[in-house]
Every structure is written in structure tokens, then in C-alpha cells.
Amino acid sequence: MENLIELTNKIQDVFSTISSSDALDLPQIVVVGSQSAGKSSVLENIVQRDFLPRGSGIVTRRPLVLQLITLRDPAAQDYAEFLHLDKTIYDFAEVRAEIEKETARLAGQNKGISRMPIHLKIYSPKVLSLTLVDLPGLTKIPIGDQPTDIEKQIRSLVVDYISKPNSIILAITPANIDLVNSDSLKLARQVDPEGKRTLGVLTKLDLMDAGTNALDILTGRAYPLRLGFVGTVNRSQQDILTNKAMKDALKAEEDFFNQHPAYRRISIRCGTDFLSKQLNSLLLNHIKEKLPEMRSKLNALIHSTEQELQQYGDPAMVAANVQGGPLVLRLLTNFSSEFVSAIDGTSPNISTKQLYGGARIYYIFNNVFGQALDTIAPCSQLSNHDIRTAIRNSTGPRPSLFVPEIAFDLLIKPQIKLLEPPSLKCVELVYEELMKICHNCGSKELQRYPRLFARMAEVVSELLREHLSPTVTYVASLIAIQRAYINTNHPEFLGAAGAMASLESEGKRKKRSEKKRNLSINSAASNASNSPMMRPQQEGAPMVNGVHIPKLHEEFSGLGDDGSQKDSFLNYFFGGASKQDRPALGPQDLISNAQYVPPLSMNNIIEAELEKKLEEVSMDGGDDWVAPHGTQNREDIETQLIRSLITSYFNITRKTIRDSVPKAIMHLLVNSCREAVQNRLVTELYRDDLFSELLQEDETLAAERQKCLAMLDVYKRAFGMINDAL
Known part of the structure; x- marks a missing residue:
């Protein structure tokens, strides 16, 4: 029985040599x-x-x-x-x-x-x-x-x-x-x-x-x-x-x-x-x-320590540099496979705590990049004064005959430029995620060789940097391409008629709201309108906020009874010029010629679609039409029209960029690096003169292996002592 205490003391001494006395109670x-x-x-x-x-x-x-x-x-x-x-x-x-x-x-x-x-x-x-x-x-x-x-x-x-x-x-x-x-x-x-x-x-x-x-x-x-x-x-x-x-x-x-x-x-x-x-x-x-109980505990400690020791590998192979080439090739292949599987989402060690790899790239495309584009207002930092100034500057010394197309181009291009920073930021975020994947693709075995792992990370980082520059250039060119040609014939573009229809709807809505607000004074207003002093200057001409609007059947028809040219709606909107006075539309005899097709400029679209809208308004009676915001101020109407067109075209461009930028990044950066990573690693690192350098073992890991060996020896000795005592 006295030997039991002596046995415990020996076990305690053995454990004290590895500072692991807590491992066994x-x-x-x-x-x-x-x-x-x-x-x-x-x-x-x-x-x-x-x-x-x-x-x-x-x-x-x-x-x-x-x-x-x-x-x-x-x-x-x-x-x-x-x-x-x-x-x-x-x-x-x-x-x-x-x-x-x-x-x-x-x-x-x-x-x-x-x-x-x-x-x-x-x-x-x-x-x-x-x-x-x-x-x-x-x-x-x-x-x-x-x-x-x-x-x-x-x-x-x-x-x-x-x-x-x-x-x-x-x-x-x-x-x-x-x-x-x-x-x-x-x-x-x-x-x-x-x-x-x-x-x-x-x-x-x-x-x-x-x-x-x-x-x-x-x-x-x-x-x-x-x-x-x-x-x-x-x-x-x-x-x-x-x-x-x-x-x-x-x-x-x-x-x-x-x-x-x-x-x-x-x-x-x-x-x-x-x-x-x-x-x-x-x-x-x-x-x-x-x-x-102590023997069972020691048996479990021996088993777990042997498993841990296996993870550190055999140091003899490193010391003797046995089969260095096959080892390096296997580590390069495993690293490449882990890099690709992290992007594809097929890695066996998928995290359940946070997004990683390909899932993170998808999140960048659809959440980070998409939300960044959505936060950009189509007319961001574009005031009414800016729009009016652009219209005036685009007419030069001549008076404005119609809404100039140049003004629309001048205004929409800077707005499209606003899509460039979030697009380039998207490239940067995907690049950073690929770099993160690169540095996380280190297996337990690969961590034994820090120099090899560092060189792998260096080679892959260089590969990513090589593909980053052309990706950035191409994404920037996508924005430049959109600014290079403003395609007003796009099927989703609102157009002048659509813009005017939107403005009319807004005007009608405001008119109905005003009628409801003034319902209590309609009767008094009607009696007052019968007074001679309140009669309009022209019989039957409607009044909107105190401003006279000519009747459509008299003022907006094409010709009078005597065949003379009368003011049209476009004439009214674009400042009183006839079609012959508008060089953008060409001479009247050319327009009447069925074989002549005028060029599809912004001005042609505005006039043609506004004339079409004029006919629709005339057929509907026209009495409900009101100028936007209850005013006939020409500049206000022009400003609102341009703003509606800018919003329509910007939304089309934003949708295009949102679709094309992720595709460009996947093609030029992600997929290109994914396909080239193994060939680049083998080309750069699979060389006989590098094997001895790359396979130098980490000193810390070697010390951990020695500690693990010492612990295993202690556990086995203690187990033998207890086994003999029993």
C-alpha cells in the first residue's frame, strides 16, 4: 500500500516535466x-x-x-x-x-x-x-x-x-x-x-x-x-x-x-x-x-495524443528530404483544389458561421453592389437650375426653338458617371475576397512548411493582381461605353410622349386634389365666375390657376378656316415657331414627301411624339389637360420633361451596369484565376532547386511535435506504472 503513494509521486514528477499535471487529476x-x-x-x-x-x-x-x-x-x-x-x-x-x-x-x-x-x-x-x-x-x-x-x-x-x-x-x-x-x-x-x-x-x-x-x-x-x-x-x-x-x-x-x-x-x-x-x-x-479511473483516463490521453502527433507528420521525411518532388506537387495540387472548391462552394470545411468564398462573392454582387447602385438617385446633385443652364448653354446665341437634344446629352452623361465608383468598388471587394480565400487555403500538413505556404500565397496573389488591372479597366470602359452613345431608341426608354404623359397625369392628379380641397367653396366660385368682371377674355377658354389656356379645337388645330397656319401645341410649347422655321425638322415640302425620312434625333422624337400626344389630347376633348404644377412657364415644363427623360434613361443604364459588371468580374478575374491557379503554382514552385528551401519545417510546429512526443511518453510511462500496480 505504501508503494501506491510512491507511485503517485512518480507520476506527479513525470507530469511536472511537461507542465501538464492538470491533464490527469x-x-x-x-x-x-x-x-x-x-x-x-x-x-x-x-x-x-x-x-x-x-x-x-x-x-x-x-x-x-x-x-x-x-x-x-x-x-x-x-x-x-x-x-x-x-x-x-x-x-x-x-x-x-x-x-x-x-x-x-x-x-x-x-x-x-x-x-x-x-x-x-x-x-x-x-x-x-x-x-x-x-x-x-x-x-x-x-x-x-x-x-x-x-x-x-x-x-x-x-x-x-x-x-x-x-x-x-x-x-x-x-x-x-x-x-x-x-x-x-x-x-x-x-x-x-x-x-x-x-x-x-x-x-x-x-x-x-x-x-x-x-x-x-x-x-x-x-x-x-x-x-x-x-x-x-x-x-x-x-x-x-x-x-x-x-x-x-x-x-x-x-x-x-x-x-x-x-x-x-x-x-x-x-x-x-x-x-x-x-x-x-x-x-x-x-x-x-x-x-x-486514472488508468482509463491515461488510455484516452494516449489515444488523443497519438492522433494529434499524426497531424504533425513524420519529421524524418523532412530531415532526409525524401521524395521532396512528389510531396511539393501533392501540396500544390491540394492547395489549388481547396482554392477552387472555396469559390465553387464544394469545400468539405464549409463554415456555418459566416459567408465565405463563392457565397461571399455572390453576396457582394447581389447585395453590396446592387444596394450601392440603388442608392444613387437618377438626378443626384442635379438641380433645376443646372438643367435650365444646360438647356440655355446648348442653344448658343440663338433663342431656344425647342428642347435641345444636346442638353439631354450634357446632363445624362455625368449621371451615368456616378455608376463608376460602386462598380470599381465591386471589383475591389471581389479581389479582396479572393485574397482572403488564398490565405485561408492552408491545410494542417501545409502549415508545417511556412516557406512553401508563403510562396504559394505570393504566387496566387501575383496572379490575382495581374487579372485585377484588366478587370478594372474593362469595368471602367463599361461606364465609358454607356456614356459614349446615348441610345434614345432603346425600347424601354420613356420618350418625350411618355414624359409628357407622366407630367399630364401628375397635373391631373394635382387638379383633382385641388378640386377636393376647394369643394366647400365651389358654389361661391361658380357664382363669382358669372360676374362680368370674372368672365374670361375668350369665351369658353379654360382657366388654370388664373392663366388663360387656348381652346384646343381653335388654337391647337393645324389650319384655320382660311387655310392659314395657326398655333399648334408644339408651337405653344416650343416658342411660336412654325415647322418651316425649325431646321431640325426640314422644309415642309420634304416632310410631306413620303420618301423622306428625317434623322431620328432627340428633337425629332420630342416633336413627333408631342404631336401624337396632341392628337390624343384633342380627341379626348382636352378640357382636363393642365400644365404641370398648374403653370405654363415654359422653362418649368422643359425642366420637368428633361428630368423625367434623365430618370428613364438612367434607370435603363443602371440595369445594364448591374447585369454586366458581375459578368465581367467573373470572366476576367474570378474564373480566369480559378482556371490558371494550379498551372501557375506548378510553373513557379515545382523546381528541384527550391525543394530543400520550401520544405523547411516551421520551428514552432517542430517544437509542438516534440512536446506532443514528450507528453505521449509521459502518458505511456504513467499508464505502465498504474498497470503494473493493478
Whole structure:
């Protein structure tokens, strides 16, 4: 049975070499108590040596893993060994100094703490085999140079240790305080509410007030614990200062319990000697109980570590440079396949958290680019003043005879130019996504060779940059092409008649709204209109907002009764010129000639379609027609007409750009790189003179492999030890 503790100590030593003691929950006794509760005195009494640092404030600032090994020779000399020192120490004052030195090395001099444990072995014929972990004392208020969150740090450290199911909690509490205020028992109850693995220790029983005792606690009546309570009497501060021999201190403790009227009945279950035996027995039984569980845990650790080691590959192949060519070719092919599958959406490692690869490109086309185009208003930054100025500038020194086509061209081209920035931004976003795919296409095996991966990323990045420039140029040319020729014959273009119809509809709608608003005063307005003063200047001529509009059957007909030319609607709209006076339409005799077809200019379209609209309006009676916004101001009508035409043509162009830009990007950038990536990688990197350089292994990964090998060796050794014990 004694060999079980020795076995656990060996396993603990083995695990400490790889700093992975947390991987296996080893059975051990964890000592917990508040500052000045007597933790150090209890441990020194068990060891029967002065070896722990003493002083004010926090003295224990790193966990101390203390292994006690029994020497079979009663005459053998006590000695100590630190795991971090290859040295045997016989002077225990030197042991104390080394603990202080090693604590300061990691925890510093400012009373901070460190989680890295110190491993100490003490060999003595006077001790029983035990494994104890001494932790920093619990505190509440920072003192001196202590960190402000020292209480939180210590509590977290203590909870981490006592939460492990295989730990036995040694909760130390001074007897001269109320048990309900014991910090050690409070923490122990949090992680062990049933008290199955908590052993309570009452110190300073000799300092209780006269007439009081802790018999109810020691017998389990006041605070039930499955493992019970053990009372101890440690050396006083005066005894320590006077270097009272440990042998004399233990004899004085024994006499105290044997002679005390309250404790002498249970003296056999009190004192340091009983505590040592109790701890030894508890630890032995605990280890024996947990060995099968530890073996299963180690078996699982061995399996998982072997799988992890396989991912790092065999370093022998790299060292000997065996089959470098086939390895490089396979890695290049795998990289190319991963790049293509990320674009196509066929990768086996598709993310479920965010869009990636081809799905991200689709999102850029249909959401980012599409919404960017939709946010551009057709007449953005185009005021009525700008439109009027363009109309006037396009007529030169001559008076305006009709709405000039040049004005429409001047105004629509800058608006089409607004589609260029989002189109070029779309190219940039797709390029960035392809670069992201490139840098994410690194398998676990490829990450072993950082130089090869870096060169792959460099080659693919260069390929993408080569295709980026012509893609940008072509997308920019798509906008330039749309600006180069304004196709007013497009079947979806609104045209002049459509624009006028839209304006008429708007005018009618406003007229109906005005009628409804003025419904309450219609009767009064009708009576007032019968007054001679309110009669229109021309009988039967309609009035709109106080402005006289000629009757269509008199003023807008083509010829009068005497055959004379009368004002037409176009004449009325375009400023009073006859068709013969409009050079864009040609002489009247050419127009009447059926074989003559005038060129389809913007002006022809406007006049022809407005004449057609005139006939439709005349057939409908014309009485409901009103000028847009209730005015006959010619400039306002021209402005609204041009604005409607710009909106119509811009929407057509935007639809074209929205369709053609993604197609251009897919053809010139995405598909071109997708098809050329493997050939480019093989051409640039599959060279004998580069194999040795490209296949140099990552130093960090090599260190990880070595660590994994060391862990596997530790697990196998520990498994062998436990297997032999069972």
C-alpha cells in the first residue's frame, strides 16, 4: 500500500516535466486556510522540521507540492530535493531560502502570487508517505504592496485546486474564532457540499478563552464532516523565536490533550501524530480507489495524443528530404483544389458561421453592389437650375426653338458617371475576397512548411493582381461605353410622349386634389365666375390657376378656316415657331414627301411624339389637360420633361451596369484565376532547386511535435506504472 503513494509521486514528477499535471487529476491533499490560521505550523509539525518561510502578510505565494517519503532506516539523516534543482539539501534553512528565492523568481517581490507550483521532496524516517499541496493563505484586505485584487486571485487559485474530485481538502481553522467565519470551511463546502472529502483541522486549541472548548466540533456534533475534525496545538510565536525543538513541541502537544479535562477522552484522536496517520490512510485508500479511473483516463490521453502527433507528420521525411518532388506537387495540387472548391462552394470545411468564398462573392454582387447602385438617385446633385443652364448653354446665341437634344446629352452623361465608383468598388471587394480565400487555403500538413505556404500565397496573389488591372479597366470602359452613345431608341426608354404623359397625369392628379380641397367653396366660385368682371377674355377658354389656356379645337388645330397656319401645341410649347422655321425638322415640302425620312434625333422624337400626344389630347376633348404644377412657364415644363427623360434613361443604364459588371468580374478575374491557379503554382514552385528551401519545417510546429512526443511518453510511462500496480 505504501508503494501506491510512491507511485503517485512518480507520476506527479513525470507530469511536472511537461507542465501538464492538470491533464490527469492525481490524488493529493490540498491544504487550505486563512492567513495566520496555522497552516505552516501544521505542515512543519507533520514534517518535524522548520523549512517554510515565515513573516507578515502573504508568505506562501506559489503552490508548494510537498512529497514526504519515509526512509526505512531509523538512523538515516533527513534531506530535501527540489525538482528544479539537481541537488540534495541537508540544511533545512537552505530549503527555506530556496523556497523564498524560487517564489520571488516567478511571483516577483511585490507580494503577488503565481500559479506555477514548486515541487519539494523531503526524505525522513520520521514522516509517513504523503503528498500535500500548500496554497497561499486566504485574505480579505490587501496589505502593503499586495495587489488590489489579491483576494480574488488567491480564492481563484484555491478553488481550482480543491475543485478537482481526486483532491482531499485539509481545511485548517483556528479554534479561537467562530466556526461560521471560517473561510476554509466555506470554500470547502462550495466544492464539497456533502463533506465527503474534507478533513477539518482545529489549531490554537490552547488559545481558547478559559472555560470554553471545541469538543462539540471535534466530535462532529457542531459541524458534520464525513472525515471529521482533528485538533492540534502548534508552537507559539515565542517557541519559534526561541527555536524550541520540534520534539519538545510535539511532546507538549501530547501532554495538552492527555491532561485537558475536555479533550483527554478523545486525546487518542487528536494531535499531529494522529493527523499524519489519518492523512496517510486517507490518501492510500483514495489512490487505491482512483487507480482504475486514472488508468482509463491515461488510455484516452494516449489515444488523443497519438492522433494529434499524426497531424504533425513524420519529421524524418523532412530531415532526409525524401521524395521532396512528389510531396511539393501533392501540396500544390491540394492547395489549388481547396482554392477552387472555396469559390465553387464544394469545400468539405464549409463554415456555418459566416459567408465565405463563392457565397461571399455572390453576396457582394447581389447585395453590396446592387444596394450601392440603388442608392444613387437618377438626378443626384442635379438641380433645376443646372438643367435650365444646360438647356440655355446648348442653344448658343440663338433663342431656344425647342428642347435641345444636346442638353439631354450634357446632363445624362455625368449621371451615368456616378455608376463608376460602386462598380470599381465591386471589383475591389471581389479581389479582396479572393485574397482572403488564398490565405485561408492552408491545410494542417501545409502549415508545417511556412516557406512553401508563403510562396504559394505570393504566387496566387501575383496572379490575382495581374487579372485585377484588366478587370478594372474593362469595368471602367463599361461606364465609358454607356456614356459614349446615348441610345434614345432603346425600347424601354420613356420618350418625350411618355414624359409628357407622366407630367399630364401628375397635373391631373394635382387638379383633382385641388378640386377636393376647394369643394366647400365651389358654389361661391361658380357664382363669382358669372360676374362680368370674372368672365374670361375668350369665351369658353379654360382657366388654370388664373392663366388663360387656348381652346384646343381653335388654337391647337393645324389650319384655320382660311387655310392659314395657326398655333399648334408644339408651337405653344416650343416658342411660336412654325415647322418651316425649325431646321431640325426640314422644309415642309420634304416632310410631306413620303420618301423622306428625317434623322431620328432627340428633337425629332420630342416633336413627333408631342404631336401624337396632341392628337390624343384633342380627341379626348382636352378640357382636363393642365400644365404641370398648374403653370405654363415654359422653362418649368422643359425642366420637368428633361428630368423625367434623365430618370428613364438612367434607370435603363443602371440595369445594364448591374447585369454586366458581375459578368465581367467573373470572366476576367474570378474564373480566369480559378482556371490558371494550379498551372501557375506548378510553373513557379515545382523546381528541384527550391525543394530543400520550401520544405523547411516551421520551428514552432517542430517544437509542438516534440512536446506532443514528450507528453505521449509521459502518458505511456504513467499508464505502465498504474498497470503494473493493478
